[in-house]
Amino acid sequence: MEVTVIIGEDEKKLDVDEGKTVRNLLQMIEIPVETVVVKKNKAIIIEEEPLEDGDIIEVIRVIYGG
Amino acid sequence: MDLCDKCGNPQIIIKKKQSGQMLCQECFIKSTNEKVLKDIRRQKLIEKGDKVLVALSGGKDSVMVLDILNNLRKRRIIDLMAVTIDEGIGGYREDGVRIAALNAERIGVNHKIVSFKEYIGHTLDDIMADSVDRNACTYCGVFRRWILNQVAREEGANKIATGHNLDDETQSILMNYLEGNIQNLTRIGVKSQSNYEGFTVKIKPLREIPEKETALYAIARNLPVHLAGCPYAGDSFRAKIGTFLKQISKDHPTIMYSTLRGFDKIKPVLKEEFSKTVPMEVCQDCGEPSTGKICKACSFRRLWD
Numbered sequence: 001m002e003v004t005v006i007i008g009e010d011e012k013k014l015d016v017d018e019g020k021t022v023r024n025l026l027q028m029i030e031i032p033v034e035t036v037v038v039k040k041n042k043a044i045i046i047e048e049e050p051l052e053d054g055d056i057i058e059v060i061r062v063i064y065g066g
Numbered sequence: 067m068d069l070c071d072k073c074g075n076p077q078i079i080i081k082k083k084q085s086g087q088m089l090c091q092e093c094f095i096k097s098t099n100e101k102v103l104k105d106i107r108r109q110k111l112i113e114k115g116d117k118v119l120v121a122l123s124g125g126k127d128s129v130m131v132l133d134i135l136n137n138l139r140k141r142r143i144i145d146l147m148a149v150t151i152d153e154g155i156g157g158y159r160e161d162g163v164r165i166a167a168l169n170a171e172r173i174g175v176n177h178k179i180v181s182f183k184e185y186i187g188h189t190l191d192d193i194m195a196d197s198v199d200r201n202a203c204t205y206c207g208v209f210r211r212w213i214l215n216q217v218a219r220e221e222g223a224n225k226i227a228t229g230h231n232l233d234d235e236t237q238s239i240l241m242n243y244l245e246g247n248i249q250n251l252t253r254i255g256v257k258s259q260s261n262y263e264g265f266t267v268k269i270k271p272l273r274e275i276p277e278k279e280t281a282l283y284a285i286a287r288n289l290p291v292h293l294a295g296c297p298y299a300g301d302s303f304r305a306k307i308g309t310f311l312k313q314i315s316k317d318h319p320t321i322m323y324s325t326l327r328g329f330d331k332i333k334p335v336l337k338e339e340f341s342k343t344v345p346m347e348v349c350q351d352c353g354e355p356s357t358g359k360i361c362k363a364c365s366f367r368r369l370w371d
Protein backbone atom coordinates (compact mmCIF):
# COMPACT_ATOMS: atom_id res chain seq x y z
CA MET A 1 0.00 0.00 0.00
CA GLU A 2 1.02 3.61 -0.42
CA VAL A 3 1.02 6.49 2.05
CA THR A 4 1.93 10.14 1.59
CA VAL A 5 4.49 11.43 4.09
CA ILE A 6 4.87 15.15 4.72
CA ILE A 7 7.87 16.43 6.67
CA GLY A 8 8.08 20.22 6.67
CA GLU A 9 8.14 21.36 3.04
CA ASP A 10 9.02 17.88 1.84
CA GLU A 11 6.26 15.55 0.58
CA LYS A 12 6.76 12.04 -0.76
CA LYS A 13 4.86 8.82 -1.40
CA LEU A 14 6.13 5.65 0.26
CA ASP A 15 5.27 1.97 -0.18
CA VAL A 16 4.50 0.37 3.16
CA ASP A 17 3.63 -3.26 3.95
CA GLU A 18 0.11 -4.08 5.14
CA GLY A 19 -0.32 -4.09 8.91
CA LYS A 20 2.40 -1.55 9.61
CA THR A 21 2.05 1.26 12.15
CA VAL A 22 3.23 4.85 12.38
CA ARG A 23 6.08 3.66 14.59
CA ASN A 24 7.21 1.26 11.82
CA LEU A 25 7.03 4.08 9.29
CA LEU A 26 9.16 6.38 11.47
CA GLN A 27 11.73 3.61 11.90
CA MET A 28 11.74 3.13 8.14
CA ILE A 29 12.53 6.80 7.52
CA GLU A 30 14.92 6.91 10.50
CA ILE A 31 13.17 9.54 12.57
CA PRO A 32 13.26 9.05 16.38
CA VAL A 33 9.67 8.75 17.58
CA GLU A 34 10.38 10.76 20.75
CA THR A 35 11.23 13.87 18.70
CA VAL A 36 8.04 14.19 16.65
CA VAL A 37 4.27 14.63 16.78
CA VAL A 38 2.44 12.82 13.99
CA LYS A 39 -0.87 13.59 12.31
CA LYS A 40 -2.80 11.12 10.17
CA ASN A 41 -5.25 12.74 7.82
CA LYS A 42 -4.92 15.97 9.87
CA ALA A 43 -5.68 14.37 13.26
CA ILE A 44 -3.00 13.83 15.92
CA ILE A 45 -2.37 10.13 16.48
CA ILE A 46 -0.20 7.88 18.65
CA GLU A 47 2.70 5.84 17.29
CA GLU A 48 0.78 2.56 17.54
CA GLU A 49 -1.78 3.83 14.99
CA PRO A 50 -2.10 1.39 12.06
CA LEU A 51 -1.50 2.73 8.55
CA GLU A 52 -3.97 2.34 5.72
CA ASP A 53 -3.63 2.76 1.99
CA GLY A 54 -3.93 6.42 0.94
CA ASP A 55 -3.18 7.86 4.40
CA ILE A 56 -1.59 11.29 4.57
CA ILE A 57 0.95 11.27 7.36
CA GLU A 58 2.39 14.57 8.58
CA VAL A 59 5.52 14.25 10.70
CA ILE A 60 6.08 17.39 12.77
CA ARG A 61 9.57 17.62 14.20
CA VAL A 62 9.17 19.20 17.62
CA ILE A 63 12.35 18.38 19.51
CA TYR A 64 15.80 19.29 18.28
CA GLY A 65 19.08 18.03 19.62
CA GLY A 66 17.38 15.08 21.28
CA MET B 67 -9.03 -0.99 21.69
CA ASP B 68 -7.35 2.08 23.22
CA LEU B 69 -9.79 4.57 24.74
CA CYS B 70 -9.35 7.89 26.54
CA ASP B 71 -9.10 7.16 30.28
CA LYS B 72 -11.24 10.18 31.10
CA CYS B 73 -14.06 10.17 28.52
CA GLY B 74 -13.80 6.93 26.54
CA ASN B 75 -13.10 8.67 23.21
CA PRO B 76 -11.33 6.18 20.89
CA GLN B 77 -9.25 8.94 19.24
CA ILE B 78 -6.41 9.13 21.71
CA ILE B 79 -3.42 11.39 21.07
CA ILE B 80 -1.14 10.27 23.89
CA LYS B 81 -0.31 7.10 25.76
CA LYS B 82 1.91 8.26 28.61
CA LYS B 83 4.77 5.83 29.07
CA GLN B 84 5.47 7.02 32.60
CA SER B 85 1.93 6.31 33.87
CA GLY B 86 0.11 4.34 31.16
CA GLN B 87 -2.55 7.06 31.00
CA MET B 88 -4.29 7.48 27.62
CA LEU B 89 -6.00 10.73 26.65
CA CYS B 90 -7.93 12.19 23.74
CA GLN B 91 -7.11 15.68 22.44
CA GLU B 92 -9.70 17.51 24.53
CA CYS B 93 -8.89 15.66 27.76
CA PHE B 94 -5.13 16.02 27.22
CA ILE B 95 -5.46 19.81 26.89
CA LYS B 96 -7.76 20.02 29.90
CA SER B 97 -5.69 17.78 32.16
CA THR B 98 -2.39 19.46 31.21
CA ASN B 99 -3.87 22.87 31.93
CA GLU B 100 -5.15 21.66 35.28
CA LYS B 101 -1.82 20.03 36.15
CA VAL B 102 0.14 23.24 35.47
CA LEU B 103 -2.33 25.45 37.35
CA LYS B 104 -2.28 22.98 40.26
CA ASP B 105 1.55 23.05 40.31
CA ILE B 106 1.42 26.86 40.35
CA ARG B 107 -0.92 26.80 43.37
CA ARG B 108 0.88 24.00 45.22
CA GLN B 109 4.27 25.63 44.85
CA LYS B 110 2.93 29.15 45.40
CA LEU B 111 4.53 30.40 42.19
CA ILE B 112 1.97 33.15 41.68
CA GLU B 113 -0.06 35.30 44.02
CA LYS B 114 -3.11 37.39 43.31
CA GLY B 115 -2.09 40.80 41.98
CA ASP B 116 1.23 39.67 40.53
CA LYS B 117 2.43 41.20 37.29
CA VAL B 118 3.97 38.30 35.37
CA LEU B 119 6.35 38.80 32.47
CA VAL B 120 6.53 35.75 30.18
CA ALA B 121 9.87 35.26 28.44
CA LEU B 122 8.30 34.45 25.09
CA SER B 123 10.64 33.04 22.45
CA GLY B 124 7.81 31.81 20.22
CA GLY B 125 8.86 28.20 20.82
CA LYS B 126 6.46 25.56 22.11
CA ASP B 127 7.34 25.90 25.80
CA SER B 128 7.01 29.66 26.22
CA VAL B 129 3.92 29.74 23.99
CA MET B 130 2.34 27.13 26.28
CA VAL B 131 3.24 29.12 29.42
CA LEU B 132 1.60 32.23 27.95
CA ASP B 133 -1.51 30.26 26.96
CA ILE B 134 -1.95 28.73 30.41
CA LEU B 135 -1.14 31.88 32.40
CA ASN B 136 -3.71 33.68 30.27
CA ASN B 137 -6.34 31.69 32.21
CA LEU B 138 -5.23 33.53 35.35
CA ARG B 139 -5.25 36.86 33.52
CA LYS B 140 -8.79 36.26 32.23
CA ARG B 141 -9.89 35.53 35.80
CA ARG B 142 -8.24 38.84 36.83
CA ILE B 143 -5.85 37.08 39.21
CA ILE B 144 -2.71 38.43 37.53
CA ASP B 145 -1.54 41.04 35.08
CA LEU B 146 0.31 39.44 32.18
CA MET B 147 2.74 40.65 29.53
CA ALA B 148 5.38 39.10 27.29
CA VAL B 149 8.88 39.97 26.20
CA THR B 150 10.76 38.49 23.26
CA ILE B 151 14.51 38.81 23.04
CA ASP B 152 15.94 38.93 19.54
CA GLU B 153 19.45 37.58 20.02
CA GLY B 154 20.36 38.28 16.41
CA ILE B 155 20.63 34.76 15.01
CA GLY B 156 20.24 35.14 11.27
CA GLY B 157 17.85 32.74 9.53
CA TYR B 158 16.44 31.51 12.84
CA ARG B 159 15.25 34.15 15.25
CA GLU B 160 13.16 36.18 12.76
CA ASP B 161 10.44 33.50 12.61
CA GLY B 162 10.44 33.10 16.38
CA VAL B 163 9.91 36.84 16.91
CA ARG B 164 7.08 36.93 14.38
CA ILE B 165 5.35 33.92 15.92
CA ALA B 166 5.81 35.27 19.46
CA ALA B 167 4.07 38.48 18.35
CA LEU B 168 1.19 36.46 16.86
CA ASN B 169 0.66 34.66 20.16
CA ALA B 170 0.66 37.85 22.22
CA GLU B 171 -1.71 39.51 19.75
CA ARG B 172 -4.03 36.48 19.73
CA ILE B 173 -4.79 36.87 23.42
CA GLY B 174 -4.32 40.64 23.55
CA VAL B 175 -1.41 40.98 25.97
CA ASN B 176 1.21 43.71 25.89
CA HIS B 177 4.30 42.46 24.03
CA LYS B 178 7.75 44.00 24.03
CA ILE B 179 10.48 42.99 21.59
CA VAL B 180 14.05 43.80 22.63
CA SER B 181 17.34 42.84 21.05
CA PHE B 182 20.94 42.03 21.90
CA LYS B 183 21.90 44.68 19.37
CA GLU B 184 19.96 47.33 21.27
CA TYR B 185 21.08 46.30 24.79
CA ILE B 186 24.59 45.01 24.16
CA GLY B 187 25.53 46.63 20.88
CA HIS B 188 26.19 43.28 19.14
CA THR B 189 24.11 40.45 17.75
CA LEU B 190 24.88 36.89 18.86
CA ASP B 191 26.08 36.21 15.31
CA ASP B 192 28.57 39.13 15.64
CA ILE B 193 29.75 37.80 18.98
CA MET B 194 30.24 34.26 17.70
CA ALA B 195 32.07 35.44 14.58
CA ASP B 196 34.84 36.71 16.88
CA SER B 197 34.65 34.15 19.68
CA VAL B 198 37.15 31.33 19.90
CA ASP B 199 36.97 30.11 23.47
CA ARG B 200 33.30 30.08 24.48
CA ASN B 201 30.19 28.52 23.05
CA ALA B 202 27.15 30.59 22.11
CA CYS B 203 24.97 29.27 24.96
CA THR B 204 27.31 30.83 27.55
CA TYR B 205 26.92 34.36 26.12
CA CYS B 206 23.28 33.88 25.23
CA GLY B 207 22.28 32.67 28.71
CA VAL B 208 24.12 35.46 30.54
CA PHE B 209 22.80 38.23 28.28
CA ARG B 210 19.24 36.95 28.17
CA ARG B 211 19.06 36.83 31.98
CA TRP B 212 20.60 40.31 32.16
CA ILE B 213 18.12 41.76 29.67
CA LEU B 214 15.10 39.95 31.16
CA ASN B 215 15.84 41.31 34.60
CA GLN B 216 16.06 44.86 33.25
CA VAL B 217 12.87 44.58 31.21
CA ALA B 218 10.98 43.15 34.20
CA ARG B 219 12.01 46.12 36.31
CA GLU B 220 11.24 48.64 33.54
CA GLU B 221 7.78 47.12 33.14
CA GLY B 222 7.06 46.79 36.86
CA ALA B 223 6.76 43.00 36.69
CA ASN B 224 7.40 41.12 39.94
CA LYS B 225 7.63 37.64 38.37
CA ILE B 226 9.34 36.33 35.24
CA ALA B 227 7.82 33.09 33.90
CA THR B 228 9.99 30.92 31.68
CA GLY B 229 9.14 27.83 29.62
CA HIS B 230 11.64 25.44 31.25
CA ASN B 231 10.19 21.93 31.04
CA LEU B 232 11.00 18.63 32.74
CA ASP B 233 13.67 17.77 30.17
CA ASP B 234 15.39 21.16 30.60
CA GLU B 235 15.39 20.88 34.36
CA THR B 236 16.74 17.32 34.52
CA GLN B 237 19.41 18.30 31.99
CA SER B 238 20.49 21.16 34.27
CA ILE B 239 20.61 18.86 37.31
CA LEU B 240 22.67 16.23 35.52
CA MET B 241 24.99 18.74 33.81
CA ASN B 242 25.86 20.52 37.02
CA TYR B 243 26.27 17.25 38.92
CA LEU B 244 28.57 15.76 36.29
CA GLU B 245 30.63 18.94 36.13
CA GLY B 246 30.83 19.18 39.91
CA ASN B 247 29.14 22.59 39.96
CA ILE B 248 27.54 22.15 43.36
CA GLN B 249 27.04 25.91 43.81
CA ASN B 250 24.97 25.96 40.63
CA LEU B 251 22.97 22.93 41.81
CA THR B 252 21.87 24.83 44.93
CA ARG B 253 20.25 27.44 42.67
CA ILE B 254 18.16 25.06 40.53
CA GLY B 255 14.48 25.08 41.40
CA VAL B 256 10.94 25.93 40.42
CA LYS B 257 11.25 29.46 41.82
CA SER B 258 14.35 31.61 42.20
CA GLN B 259 14.96 32.71 45.75
CA SER B 260 17.10 35.79 45.74
CA ASN B 261 16.39 38.15 48.58
CA TYR B 262 18.09 40.97 46.76
CA GLU B 263 15.52 43.49 45.60
CA GLY B 264 17.20 44.10 42.24
CA PHE B 265 16.45 40.55 41.09
CA THR B 266 12.98 39.70 39.83
CA VAL B 267 11.73 36.27 40.97
CA LYS B 268 11.75 33.69 38.17
CA ILE B 269 9.24 30.86 38.02
CA LYS B 270 9.06 27.68 35.92
CA PRO B 271 5.40 26.58 35.66
CA LEU B 272 6.21 23.73 33.22
CA ARG B 273 8.97 22.17 35.31
CA GLU B 274 7.03 18.89 35.64
CA ILE B 275 5.82 18.66 32.05
CA PRO B 276 7.96 16.55 29.66
CA GLU B 277 9.16 18.34 26.53
CA LYS B 278 7.23 16.00 24.26
CA GLU B 279 4.02 17.00 26.05
CA THR B 280 4.68 20.74 25.72
CA ALA B 281 5.00 20.18 21.97
CA LEU B 282 1.87 18.07 21.89
CA TYR B 283 -0.03 20.71 23.86
CA ALA B 284 0.96 23.51 21.46
CA ILE B 285 -0.07 21.45 18.43
CA ALA B 286 -3.25 20.11 20.02
CA ARG B 287 -4.26 23.68 20.96
CA ASN B 288 -3.38 24.77 17.42
CA LEU B 289 -1.17 27.55 18.76
CA PRO B 290 1.23 29.30 16.37
CA VAL B 291 4.63 27.94 17.35
CA HIS B 292 8.21 28.20 16.12
CA LEU B 293 9.45 24.65 15.69
CA ALA B 294 13.07 25.03 14.68
CA GLY B 295 16.32 24.19 16.41
CA CYS B 296 18.78 26.91 17.38
CA PRO B 297 21.77 26.64 15.01
CA TYR B 298 24.16 27.15 17.95
CA ALA B 299 22.69 24.40 20.17
CA GLY B 300 23.95 21.36 18.29
CA ASP B 301 27.29 20.69 19.91
CA SER B 302 26.60 22.00 23.39
CA PHE B 303 27.10 19.93 26.53
CA ARG B 304 23.38 20.42 27.25
CA ALA B 305 22.46 18.86 23.89
CA LYS B 306 24.62 15.81 24.65
CA ILE B 307 23.04 15.36 28.08
CA GLY B 308 19.59 15.87 26.53
CA THR B 309 20.24 13.11 24.00
CA PHE B 310 21.45 10.78 26.75
CA LEU B 311 18.38 11.43 28.91
CA LYS B 312 15.98 10.86 26.00
CA GLN B 313 17.75 7.62 25.10
CA ILE B 314 17.65 6.23 28.62
CA SER B 315 14.02 7.36 29.04
CA LYS B 316 12.98 4.89 26.33
CA ASP B 317 13.64 1.96 28.68
CA HIS B 318 13.13 3.91 31.91
CA PRO B 319 10.19 6.23 31.21
CA THR B 320 10.06 7.66 34.73
CA ILE B 321 13.78 8.52 34.93
CA MET B 322 13.36 12.29 34.48
CA TYR B 323 10.67 12.44 37.17
CA SER B 324 12.80 10.42 39.59
CA THR B 325 15.85 12.62 38.85
CA LEU B 326 13.77 15.71 39.62
CA ARG B 327 12.13 14.26 42.74
CA GLY B 328 15.44 12.97 44.08
CA PHE B 329 17.09 16.32 43.45
CA ASP B 330 14.29 18.24 45.18
CA LYS B 331 14.74 15.98 48.23
CA ILE B 332 18.49 16.53 48.54
CA LYS B 333 18.43 20.21 47.61
CA PRO B 334 17.76 21.50 51.17
CA VAL B 335 20.82 19.55 52.34
CA LEU B 336 22.90 20.89 49.45
CA LYS B 337 21.82 24.42 50.27
CA GLU B 338 22.59 23.95 53.95
CA GLU B 339 26.06 22.58 53.20
CA PHE B 340 27.13 24.46 50.11
CA SER B 341 25.07 27.58 49.60
CA LYS B 342 27.14 30.70 50.04
CA THR B 343 25.53 33.93 51.11
CA VAL B 344 27.41 36.27 48.86
CA PRO B 345 26.97 39.95 49.64
CA MET B 346 25.29 41.55 46.65
CA GLU B 347 26.75 44.62 45.09
CA VAL B 348 25.70 46.82 42.22
CA CYS B 349 27.59 46.46 38.95
CA GLN B 350 29.74 49.54 38.39
CA ASP B 351 28.98 49.52 34.67
CA CYS B 352 25.25 48.81 34.42
CA GLY B 353 23.80 49.13 37.91
CA GLU B 354 22.39 45.61 37.86
CA PRO B 355 22.81 43.37 40.93
CA SER B 356 26.16 41.57 40.92
CA THR B 357 28.28 39.37 43.18
CA GLY B 358 31.37 41.38 42.19
CA LYS B 359 32.17 44.92 41.16
CA ILE B 360 31.35 44.04 37.54
CA CYS B 361 28.50 41.68 36.62
CA LYS B 362 29.05 38.76 34.26
CA ALA B 363 27.24 40.45 31.36
CA CYS B 364 29.39 43.59 31.65
CA SER B 365 32.57 41.54 31.97
CA PHE B 366 31.65 40.09 28.56
CA ARG B 367 30.64 43.48 27.19
CA ARG B 368 34.06 44.86 28.15
CA LEU B 369 35.66 42.28 25.86
CA TRP B 370 34.35 44.23 22.88
CA ASP B 371 34.99 47.75 24.13
